[in-house]
Amino acid sequence: MNLKIIYVGFLILVSQFVFAQEGIPIYSDYLSDNLYLVHPAMAGASNTNKIRLTARKQWFDVNNAPNLQTLNINFRTGEKSGLGGILYRDENGNFSQTGVFVTYAHHLLFSRDRTDLNMLSFGLSGGLIQSNLDLRGFDDPVDPDPVILNRVQKDVYYNIDVGLSYHFLEWYAHFTIKNILPTTRDIFDNNTPVKESNNQRRYIFSLGYLFGIGGTPWSIEPSIMYQATDQTQESTIDTNLKVYRGFDFGTVWGGVSYRRSLDGAEFSKDGTSVESQQLQYITPFVGVNYKKWLVGYTYSYQSNSVVLTDGGHHQITLGYDFGKRKERWDCNCPAVNSKN
Numbered sequence: 001m002n003l004k005i006i007y008v009g010f011l012i013l014v015s016q017f018v019f020a021q022e023g024i025p026i027y028s029d030y031l032s033d034n035l036y037l038v039h040p041a042m043a044g045a046s047n048t049n050k051i052r053l054t055a056r057k058q059w060f061d062v063n064n065a066p067n068l069q070t071l072n073i074n075f076r077t078g079e080k081s082g083l084g085g086i087l088y089r090d091e092n093g094n095f096s097q098t099g100v101f102v103t104y105a106h107h108l109l110f111s112r113d114r115t116d117l118n119m120l121s122f123g124l125s126g127g128l129i130q131s132n133l134d135l136r137g138f139d140d141p142v143d144p145d146p147v148i149l150n151r152v153q154k155d156v157y158y159n160i161d162v163g164l165s166y167h168f169l170e171w172y173a174h175f176t177i178k179n180i181l182p183t184t185r186d187i188f189d190n191n192t193p194v195k196e197s198n199n200q201r202r203y204i205f206s207l208g209y210l211f212g213i214g215g216t217p218w219s220i221e222p223s224i225m226y227q228a229t230d231q232t233q234e235s236t237i238d239t240n241l242k243v244y245r246g247f248d249f250g251t252v253w254g255g256v257s258y259r260r261s262l263d264g265a266e267f268s269k270d271g272t273s274v275e276s277q278q279l280q281y282i283t284p285f286v287g288v289n290y291k292k293w294l295v296g297y298t299y300s301y302q303s304n305s306v307v308l309t310d311g312g313h314h315q316i317t318l319g320y321d322f323g324k325r326k327e328r329w330d331c332n333c334p335a336v337n338s339k340n
Helices: 001-018
Strands: 049-058 067-077 081-092 097-108 117-132 153-170 171-178 202-207 216-229 235-246 252-263 265-267 275-277 281-290 291-302 313-320
Touching: 067 097, 081 117
Parallel strands: none
Antiparallel strands: 049 067, 049 313, 067 081, 081 097, 097 117, 117 153, 153 171, 171 202, 202 216, 216 235, 235 252, 252 281, 265 275, 281 291, 291 313
């Protein structure tokens, strides 16, 4: 009976993770010139084509801690169309998922010429994802319990993301809906009490502006990003500040991001009193665009009173820009304006 209780408890915990991390987890990748990873409308939006590779590892002192790897490319094809593709691998303990996304974006230019950027973009991504749940090793080998499944359960499914982006000179805004289609995954055994909602829809809104400091090579970019999940009604907001310093070879940049959930989670330290805390991440980041290359590093620290470990989350981003199409826009807008 104890094994059954442990097994059911494990399934409940994993099902909550599976729901929360449907598709590619959204961390702070977008702050390292990697907006397409979050917003499909950014495929081909820049005046150069982009390749980005990320590797993220949480809690080096915890076995089987979450880790994520992504590889994406996006480029313009023709005057108004963009294409993109994403490969990713996400692991967390006994749960993992591998996926591929393909994107088409359409860009409407309202600008009279290259002196003023005014562009509205629409993006559509289709994804094919395989989820794996490894249940091996949870049973007692001496006295096996038939209710515990000693196998790896797999499920393949697909979904769609849509979004739009708007750039006007130094202003920008993005709105994306992920996992539009209701999808039920049979990754859990039908005989277990764990049932998963087929609604994994997530809404993401970003807004920002880049201020140039007149007469200097410095620029400052404040921005926000809001996320909300449909089924669980969970929401978070990122408040970001990014600073750029231009050089002849490219740009050095860095900043800090603060993520906070807008709803709390209840917990108890002594088993009697119940407290509540909200998720909080502090994320400093730094990087450089050297000619056509990009290197970035991100460190996230969870500043809650109750955490699994005091270790942080580390991420490396590598990038390469190629195939510059036209002259630069006459604006301080690095997301769509490659310097080299």
